[in-house]
Amino acid sequence: MAFISTGYNPAKPMENRITDIGPKDHNEFYPPVIQKNKGKWSHHEILEPGVLVHVAESGDEVYTVRAGGARLMSTTMINEICDIADKHCNGHVRFTTRNNIEFMVDSKDKVEPLKNDLASRKFDGGSYKFPIGGTGAGITNIVHTQGWIHCHTPATDASGTVKASMDVLFNDFQDMRLPAQLRVSMACCLNMCGAVHCSDIAILGYHRKPPMLDHEYLDKVCEIPLAVSACPTAAIRPSKQVLANGTEVKSVAVKNERCMYCGNCYTMCPSMPLADTVGDGIVLMAGGKVSNRISEPKFSKVVVAFLPNEMPRWPSMTSAITKMVEAYAADANKYERLGDWAERIGWEKFFEKCELEFTHHLIDDFRQQAYMSWRQTTQFKF
Amino acid sequence: MAFISTGYNPAKPMENRITDIGPKDHNEFYPPVIQKNKGKWSHHEILEPGVLVHVAESGDEVYTVRAGGARLMSTTMINEICDIADKHCNGHVRFTTRNNIEFMVDSKDKVEPLKNDLASRKFDGGSYKFPIGGTGAGITNIVHTQGWIHCHTPATDASGTVKASMDVLFNDFQDMRLPAQLRVSMACCLNMCGAVHCSDIAILGYHRKPPMLDHEYLDKVCEIPLAVSACPTAAIRPSKQVLANGTEVKSVAVKNERCMYCGNCYTMCPSMPLADTVGDGIVLMAGGKVSNRISEPKFSKVVVAFLPNEMPRWPSMTSAITKMVEAYAADANKYERLGDWAERIGWEKFFEKCELEFTHHLIDDFRQQAYMSWRQTTQFKF
Amino acid sequence: MAKHETPLLDQLETGPWPSFVSDLKQQAEKRAKNVEGVEFQIPVDVVEDLLGVLELSYKHGRTHWKHGGIVGVFGYGGGVIGRYCDQPTAFPGVAAFHTMRVNHPAGKYYSTEYLRKLTELWDFRGSGITNMHGATGDIILLGTTTPQLEEIFWTLTHDLGQDLGGSGSNLRTPADCLGQSRCEYACYDTNALVYFLTNEYQDELHRPAFPYKFKFKLDGCPNCCVASIARSDMSFIGTWRDDIRIDQDAVNKYVENDPAYPANAGAFRGSKDWGPFDIEKEVTGLCPTKCMKFANKKLTIDNSNCTRCMHCINVMPRALKIGKDTGLSILCGAKAPILDGAQMGSLLVPFVEVNPDNDYEEITEIIENVWDWWMEEGKNRERLGELIMRQGFQRLLEATGIEAQPQHVSYPRTNPYIFWKEDEVEGGWERDVEEYRKHHQR
Amino acid sequence: MAKHETPLLDQLETGPWPSFVSDLKQQAEKRAKNVEGVEFQIPVDVVEDLLGVLELSYKHGRTHWKHGGIVGVFGYGGGVIGRYCDQPTAFPGVAAFHTMRVNHPAGKYYSTEYLRKLTELWDFRGSGITNMHGATGDIILLGTTTPQLEEIFWTLTHDLGQDLGGSGSNLRTPADCLGQSRCEYACYDTNALVYFLTNEYQDELHRPAFPYKFKFKLDGCPNCCVASIARSDMSFIGTWRDDIRIDQDAVNKYVENDPAYPANAGAFRGSKDWGPFDIEKEVTGLCPTKCMKFANKKLTIDNSNCTRCMHCINVMPRALKIGKDTGLSILCGAKAPILDGAQMGSLLVPFVEVNPDNDYEEITEIIENVWDWWMEEGKNRERLGELIMRQGFQRLLEATGIEAQPQHVSYPRTNPYIFWKEDEVEGGWERDVEEYRKHHQR
């Protein structure tokens, strides 16, 4: 594998350098029907799960077929997408904000061939490559993060938990039977790159053990003051430590009982790893939302404090998720998001109906606003 | 005026001492009809403002005539109450939790004479001694605190602001035209002895200047560490000060820009007075409630950041209060408390309808939960 | 003629509401005349000087009272608030003007016989000015001198059979709504329980052993007529566990606008006409949980979803009654805003029986567990609510041995910052970094 | 045969949802076969080793990636995330496995021509594994070695006309919903504005000068399809000031259950039958402000009370249209929970025009005022939201010269702890205690 140069010269990095040109201009990428009718759409309709039509004031129509995708995607897959787009869509395709793939055609008769093509493509293992769905009052793709595929701080895997979850939720990806859309999100540590804090259901990897201290290396690898100040609970203080071999080194000490395993210290200092086979696992949150529709956006709430990492299919996690989805499907009103439903029936009924256990971990004790989550009324249900 | 002893001997304080006997037994004080039917009441009715009947399962009835009172009350007044109670009520009387006086009679025919008697009693200045009212969907007595009559920390007077307010609200004391009960409360400093933090309308005295420092006396009169730790914003630190005469004394320094004039330092240390003629005045709060009826109890919100002390009748204050009451009376739904109304129409409409100005002072910036009061949605009214 | 001119205060004599100025003036006059020949133990002109110093405050908008010195009665750490005037020369009658807090009776019922004894004592040994009542609930005897304190206490205890209330870092005088004595909504006998608790905890009431003040308030039902949920470290609020009792005939009387069945028991009989009663708009539609239905002349309630807010019962008291399996909920931590912001009580005990036969054992046990914890952990001048906030609601549950329930929260935590205890996490917290490094290079 | 056994991962090949394992395996195979004869610039078996190290993580539940070293392209402070394996001997193919963030196009529209160029480049110089797309919005090229970074950048800029996105204490790659390109609800052209802002702030995107990361997200309407309100330091959300446009005929078509007018545009066409459309139950009754009425076949909206929540429009898109006087609201401070808890954006600007003709001047002015303040006052690693929380919302208003309005709050403050500025209070703060003592003895 010989190194092939583009012409870049490390000795003269500025030579012929192009910078700050920004992203590609989207105008180059719009399908013609989009380009033409932009800003002049009249209305749309979801014809069936995964198939939308948008009608322009001009009468033009654009049909969109939405296909699910694992966003961890090889160039092989992307090329296959291109093949499909070339065949059906004049070489245009788009991705949604939740990592689905949208194939657009400009007339109705092009829809069936496209759908058939998509539905026919499967991996040898049996999974669909391009399942059609993810619209309306159903469950769409799970937005997620890196997990064990690329990040240094995860407490669980991302792609794996998502695959396991989408497999059990698959019917609802291809259906629109729910009271409202239900968004599932996933983040593999408390940094929450998936921004799961406002999701109907959130899968969150998290640690439950205070950091280990690699005293021998700590001062060499980390800036001790940065590590100390990283801690939101002031659990870390600088401290001299004596190694097994008797040498005294500068390092830190952690007050374990103040630690909430947020991993912020580890972000700043590699000599404070948290990961642990049995300590790490999953927290489930529920009832958040983003849209301003009917009710205001709201944060997700922790509804299961801990589930162990059960590779490769996390059955306790998928079972808890399924229980929530089914209880919600059975009980909520039309247009009612999961969180609105929980608030209407009361969280005490939520736990009952979803058959989830309430434990002391679910009571907020973080910062003063925790107070606001306690019950300051005699209004409650037995 | 010769000292007359009870028999108490300061040299032998324990001699014949009686302690820890607690309050009087209420059973000695119940009117017979109460004693007899206690726990067996069937229902009640408000016959007209200030007049209630409670009907027992036994068929017995007790009629209650409620009269307003300034709770700052002389023995002369109490004796007059006793006269009335002796004349009409067999020597029984009670006070309500909001400092009204309740005269109870056990048959309907005794009601009119009692009412007439009460209504006929007036002070020479023209005010009623025993105005009948304070029930149902109206305005009852204002609970309040000491003010300039007895306390060392007030920023306004209590009895005077209350008298001024009740005079303008008097019609509603004797009416029941409002959408729901409307509770007005008053406290003369942020200690809030009136617990005004959950009132439909709250009058609150408060300071707006950091404490003065009486350096010469501070260390003599106060425990400096207590003064320092009293401050919730950590604005106070110990500090050496040089007096005009050149002597150096131990004292404190205050970071004025961190001070929120809460007066907690003055509570701990008399050498840090806050009171100021123009700095002190009144804040109005609104929209709180205590009952669990329909909506949960809620805190009052600051709706007027400052009104000057305008003795003796505080016209700016009473005018703002009247505006709120009238806007509420005109616009709220039946059974809707003031705060529920404000929340339903939105606080932006509240300020519009009550013709109150919104200023930056009304935006919370105290502690992290301030965040929860900001608007985290695109839902608002222009 | 008045001793001091009071042109500002005089303006508060007009207007319909009872004028405290007129009352003070009549009191001043009564003392000056002294037709009964009382041998006043404090200055005759105390009320005149009170008017004078108040007028001065009205003039320039500032108080003229100094911090109270430490005054009180022997062996008690509370019940008296010392107060001195900062203009004693101008107003010698109020140079010392302490208040005494007299523990009011449950439900604030009185006999005139008792009240007259009290006024007699207070004319004799004090200013004759009171608050009926203080914000905590006490009878406030407003203004006397130091030497009178023990004398008054003596008379109170010996002749009136009456003790002082609380102040300082004590239990404060517990207060209640009138409850079952005259209210059909009451779920327990507030008067009996407040009387019991006050007597049971006399020591805590009189001798400061707490980190700060502590207040009990007792409401018979969720209407909260003594505002317990907003202003007591421990609120006892009546509730029930079974079903609301419905009298269908009476319901229909309301629906038919029978005049003997006025909506909300007549609370809207004012100058505004709200139109005829509409059960859908006024009751079922306003039920916060929407657990009621009225159809075919029949009202049904899905009691498992009722949160006992009282609304429907308040609107139709002749038709709806509280359940029969009654008890109370306990909420903890309410307080005024100093220092960290106001709190309302947070629900600790959803339901507990109220049983006088075993001396309210279930209730006192909870109280004492809470106190033990607070006395152990609370800092100086830290209210219970602040301690709960500082240490977390979980600690309160542990201290009282109560299991966490969804009823404890309005919503579960929105952050995943859960503190685990070491023994809850398999393998504990001690780990060997060398072992770890075998699998994970630096 | 695969280089590493992956029994655990293999179990993720079954089930209907696209299997990333199957995809990784096909990619590994493609590289191994290399039918196109690509001169791979990084190890051929990179994907096999990726599968191997992932399997190892599945085995014992821990990641095998170390903190990234400082790698990047010359002159940029972001766009590349360094990553090294902590088992480089076992998995040499992924010993260094850096990602590059490629700034995606507005609306995430692509031509296949472009995508194929990108895959060609990435097969050649990287693992051929991507994320389409990263959580911020970028095209994530997942896994290459340090020497390739500049080469890839060169090709991207020279041959694809394509720049990198953000990482580090920079402006992050702004993202948008598809907006007017294909959505009738869009109140402004999100694609145009995101493109403009990204280009306008290239320097901020590439060269870290901020206290921490900073995110823009642009939603065309309050439905928030790019979730801007939850995850951007500054969210731009379309809205309007005038009236919702009503087509009464179309309203009645919905009411009549005309099949061409399905409720919510067909979003409920699933296996559950919700019964016929009911405008009262589904629209007017669910309107959060109850500002709508349907009577006599006519729908009326009291627009002054409408909060533009989108619900009615979502339910009846053929009958109701957003207003014509459109613009956007700006909210500030959303972020994930580290450190002080998550925030959603707080409303700073209720309404601002979106005017490409003056280069969105009103908008860029606000952005720059916010940045100036944050760069002046923000601590290291302090997000905008945290700064607002620490200093108070008022400071943000001052920094942007925006006047306080009730729209800024959901409710006014519940505590009276108002900080006054010295010049707002008559007489200021300096006072003479000696003067005071003339009127108030100690």
Ligand code: SRM
């Ligand atoms: C394609 C996409 C925008 C994009 O730029 O890529 C999109 C497109 C549409 N959204 Fe969305 N939304 C998209 C992500 C979102 C998100 C963001 C997210 O989930 O991360 C939200 C906020 C989610 C939340 O609140 O938690 C979102 C909340 C909505 C809502 C509000 C629904 C609600 O009940 O709260 C509507 C209105 C509706 O459904 O009628 C809506 C409506 C629509 C419409 C009907 C708009 C239109 O007229 O075209 C589009 C088709 C809806 C559908 O798929 O059922 N879109 N939509 C995104 C598709 C994601 C996917 O692949 O599934």
Ligand code: SRM
């Ligand atoms: C790649 C990506 C996740 C993904 O799988 O898509 C990602 C990956 C990382 N994020 Fe993130 N973040 C990514 C989107 C987000 C988002 C979502 C968003 O932007 O909408 C968030 C939540 C929103 C927010 O910004 O608050 C997010 C909140 C964080 C945080 C917490 C920041 C905070 O203030 O709370 C950290 C911690 C940090 O900055 O040290 C973080 C840190 C990281 C680091 C750099 C790990 C670290 O501590 O150094 C991760 C590198 C992973 C890797 O090896 O590739 N990442 N990160 C996303 C960026 C892809 C892209 O450019 O498109």
Ligand code: SRM
């Ligand atoms: C006498 C008193 C209790 C006592 O022990 O002294 C009392 C007595 C009654 N209250 Fe009360 N309440 C009394 C203070 C309160 C308070 C406390 C306060 O204001 O400080 C509250 C809570 C206020 C709040 O929420 O801010 C209170 C909230 C209620 C409610 C709930 C009303 C609501 O709309 O939220 C009811 C139910 C009702 O009015 O139908 C109620 C109902 C009643 C009833 C009807 C109960 C009954 O069946 O007898 C009594 C007559 C009501 C009336 O006067 O209109 N009572 N009531 C108090 C009279 C105070 C006064 O002089 O005006």
Ligand code: SRM
């Ligand atoms: C007399 C009374 C006001 C009244 O006019 O009725 C009163 C008067 C004082 N209160 Fe109070 N409080 C009175 C009921 C309350 C209440 C209401 C209640 O108990 O329901 C509260 C709010 C509820 C609470 O406890 O939080 C209250 C909250 C305070 C506070 C703030 C405590 C806190 O933790 O936030 C202080 C400050 C302090 O303790 O240093 C305070 C302090 C004081 C002091 C002792 C002033 C001081 O800083 O030393 C006042 C003495 C005034 C005087 O000269 O007589 N007073 N105080 C009330 C007691 C009468 C009684 O026994 O019946």
Ligand code: SF4
């Ligand atoms: S959520 Fe945490 S572990 Fe996952 S990608 Fe982001 S920073 Fe890494």
Ligand code: SF4
């Ligand atoms: S994990 Fe978080 S709480 Fe624990 S020591 Fe590290 S920074 Fe502090």
Ligand code: SF4
């Ligand atoms: S509110 Fe303040 S000033 Fe008024 S009585 Fe209570 S402590 Fe004194």
Ligand code: SF4
């Ligand atoms: S008034 Fe309050 S904030 Fe100001 S210095 Fe005193 S204790 Fe601190």
Ligand code: SF4
């Ligand atoms: S709280 Fe309930 S029981 Fe007590 S008086 Fe009020 S309504 Fe009656």
Ligand code: SF4
């Ligand atoms: S008490 Fe309240 S919640 Fe229960 S049925 Fe009546 S109105 Fe509904």
Ligand code: SF4
């Ligand atoms: S946010 Fe609004 S404008 Fe943008 S795609 Fe969603 S519905 Fe359309």
Ligand code: SF4
């Ligand atoms: S947009 Fe929302 S608030 Fe406005 S009328 Fe429609 S449903 Fe009501």
